[in-house]
Each structure stands twice: as structure tokens, then as C-alpha cells.
Amino acid sequence: MELHDVWFVLIAVLWIGYFFLEGFDFGVGVLTKLLARNRPEKRVLINTIGPVWDGNEVWLLSAGGATFAAFPEWYATLFSGFYLPLLLILVCLIVRGVAFEYRVKRPEEKWQRNWETAIFWTSLLPAFLWGVAFANIVRGVKIDRDFEYVGSFADLLNPYALLGGLVTLALFTFHGTVFVGLKTVGDIRERARKLALRVGVVTAGLALLFLFWTQIEKGDGASLVAAVVAVVALVVALAAVRAGREGWAFALSGVTIVAAVAMLFLTLFPNVMPSSLNEDWSLTVTNASSSPYTLKIMTWCAAIATPVVMLYQGWTYWVFRKRIGTQHIAESVH
Numbered sequence: 046m047e048l049h050d051v052w053f054v055l056i057a058v059l060w061i062g063y064f065f066l067e068g069f070d071f072g073v074g075v076l077t078k079l080l081a082r083n084r085p086e087k088r089v090l091i092n093t094i095g096p097v098w099d100g101n102e103v104w105l106l107s108a109g110g111a112t113f114a115a116f117p118e119w120y121a122t123l124f125s126g127f128y129l130p131l132l133l134i135l136v137c138l139i140v141r142g143v144a145f146e147y148r149v150k151r152p153e154e155k156w157q158r159n160w161e162t163a164i165f166w167t168s169l170l171p172a173f174l175w176g177v178a179f180a181n182i183v184r185g186v187k188i189d190r191d192f193e194y195v196g197s198f199a200d201l202l203n204p205y206a207l208l209g210g211l212v213t214l215a216l217f218t219f220h221g222t223v224f225v226g227l228k229t230v231g232d233i234r235e236r237a238r239k240l241a242l243r244v245g246v247v248t249a250g251l252a253l254l255f256l257f258w259t260q261i262e263k264g265d266g267a268s269l270v271a272a273v274v275a276v277v278a279l280v281v282a283l284a285a286v287r288a289g290r291e292g293w294a295f296a297l298s299g300v301t302i303v304a305a306v307a308m309l310f311l312t313l314f315p316n317v318m319p320s321s322l323n324e325d326w327s328l329t330v331t332n333a334s335s336s337p338y339t340l341k342i343m344t345w346c347a348a349i350a351t352p353v354v355m356l357y358q359g360w361t362y363w364v365f366r367k368r369i370g371t372q373h374i375a376e377s378v379h
Contacts, residue, residue, distance in 0.1 A: 048341060049334035052115040053317065055347065056108060057310040063104035064175070064213075065302050069295075070094040070101055072221015074141070074168025077161055079218075080225065080240055084154075085371040086233055087161055091145070093228040096365040098145065100358050102138065107354075114343055118192055118333035119317045126186060126194025127178055130201065134171045134178075141167035172217045173210040177201065180209025180255075183263060183309050185319035190326050192333075205258060212255045215248040216305070220298045223282070227291040230370040238286055241294070245283045252279060252301070256308065263312040271311055275304035 073094050081087040113120045124131060140163055148160035184205050187196035222241040226234055256272040264272070282297035313319070317333050320326040334340065 047330075048337060048344060049115070049330045050315075051344065052111065052334070052340055053310075053314060053330045056111050056115065057307065059104055059108035059111060060310075061303050061306045063101070063108055064217075064306055065299050066097075066101035066104060068172075068213075068217040068302055069220045069224040070098045071168045071172040071217045072219065073225060074164045074221075075172065075214075075218050076221055076225060076237075076240075077168075078165045080222070080233070080237060084157070089229060089233060089369055089371055090225060091148070091161075091164070092369055093225060095145065097358075097361060099142065100361055103354065103358070105138075111343070111347075115335055115340060116317055116328075116330070116333045117335060119328050122188060122192055122194055122318055122328060123182075126188075126196065127181070127201065129198050130174050130178055134174050137167040137171045169214065173214045176210035176213030177206045179213075179306075179309055180206040182318055183259060183312055185321035185327075187322055188318065188320035188326050188328065189322065192326065192328055195322075208251070208255050208258070212248070212251045212305075215244065215251050216298075216302060219244045219248045219282075220295075220302065223286060223291060223294045223298050226286070227295050228368055230368045231372070233370065234368075238289065238291075241286045242283065245279070245286065249276070249279050249283070252276065252305065256305065259308065259312060264308075265311070268308045268311040271304045271308035275301050275308065278304060 073090050077087050077090050081090055109120075112123070144160040144163040144167065148157055148164070151157075178201075181201050181203075184203070186194060187200060189195050219241060222237050222244055226237040226241060229237065253276055256275060260269055260272055278297045278300040282294045282301065285291075285294035285297060315330050316327045317330060318328040320328075335343075
């Protein structure tokens, strides 16, 4: 296996890690409107991800940085062609981070309500737009012989991509609902379990349609195995939710995300960005990669830094592993 193949796999792993971790905190952000009934319950939801949401975004930074260094042509074409949706995602992530930090800086109800509304929308929009972006990458976009995107923003809003956006939004919401059931106690935990069942059924329907469409258009034997694993894991996750086994349900919803994203990368390889105009104009792991020497240096750096980051992040989750409820929320933070 060549180093550019190795880095394609590593970038896939980074995106899988990002969607697994950021997926549930996007879901929790969406639940601030769907599940929470009052201010203390919204604070419970936000506090479940408060210690970890910023660490989860490290995976996005790593994925973007790795793409820039290992596959500069891919990075350039992706960020120029998908400029508007990626800019909107970036703005959402910035506002979302500010909302988490500034929400409790003043005691006025209107101030806190506005920031909580910002958390909802800046969680919902990226959850949808990431699905749109990756569905377009798999489907293929208008890339010319110079490896430049020549399509329009409207070309990205095709039925397949919009379905992909709905799938990631539903799947992340389900993942977040299961996470809330795992991290809370009392009435909010029970309502999260009931909501997870309803969201999970919708997610299963959308995911089955999207994965079947992807398999028919782009799939092979390996992608079929990944698709089957994703669907089976989602169905078993629903059974675990019904049985009140939140730990198993969360693990299995995570397996669904891992398998589904893995399927998308399996359908891509050896392309990194297929051209819908001419297959010969597609960006591949070969023509989009950096020099072998660059990839070699990156490999050594990743081998040293990655375990350290993963150990630190794992320790963070261990420290903040306990369940919380409204009884743990003080009447005022001021």
C-alpha cells in the first residue's frame, strides 16, 4: 500500500471520528428545542456536552489539516467548489462556540434564550450541510480538465445530496438523543428514550433509502458490507433503546455512523473527488497527493501525536462520565 493510500484511509478515520463525536453534540444542540421543556432542562442538555464539544471539533481541524497537507489538489478543489456551504458551516461553528461560552455571561432570560436559539440553529445547519457536502463528493461534481470546480451552488442542491443532508441530520439527532438518555437521570432521560424511538424509525427509513441509492450508483462488495452493518446496527440500536440499554444503544448508533461514513469512502476510492463531466478529470489519491517525502514526514508526526490526543480526549470523557439531571442545576449561575 502506497503512502497516499494510507493517508486516504487516515483522513477517512478522522472524518469518521469527527462525525461520531460531533454527531451526538450536534444532536444535543437540536434537542434543546425538541426535548427540553424549560430553562433547567436546556441547561442539563448543554451541560452533557459542555466539557467535550470543543474537543470533538479537534477531529474536524485534523481532517482539514491532513487533507490540506496530504492532498492539496483535493483541498483546493473542495474548498473552492463548496465555498458557500463550507463558509456557512464555519460561521455556524464559530457562533455555536460563542453561544456556549456567552450564554451564561448575563442573567437576563432574553439574553440566554437568544443564545440557546443560536445553539439550536448552529447545530441543525451543519448537521444537514455535512451530509449535503459528502453526498455531492460521492455523487461527483463538475470538475474540468484543470481539476477546477466549474459548477454552481445550485448544482450542489440535487435530490441525492439533499437526501444525504436529511440522513445526517436525522442520524445525528438520533445519536444525540441516545447520548442524552445515557448521560441524564429522571424524567428527561425517559422522554429522551421515547423520542429516540421515534427519531430512530425516521432515521432508519431515510438511511435505508440513501444507502441503497448509493450502493446502486457507486457501490461494490465492500461498500455493500458496510451498508448492511450500518442498517443492522441502527435496527439493533433501536431495540437497545426500547430495552433501556442506553450504553449499548449509543455504541450501536456510533457503529451506524462509522459504517455509513466508511461506506461513502469505500465508494470513493481511489477517487477523492469524482468528476461528473469526465472520469479522466477526477481527482484521485494519485494525482491529488503531495510528494512521497511530505507524506513520509506527516506519517511520523501523526504516529507520535495521534495517540497522545486520543488518550487525553479519552481521559476527558472518563472524568465527566457521570449522569446529571435538573437536581444538579443551581437556580442561578450568577
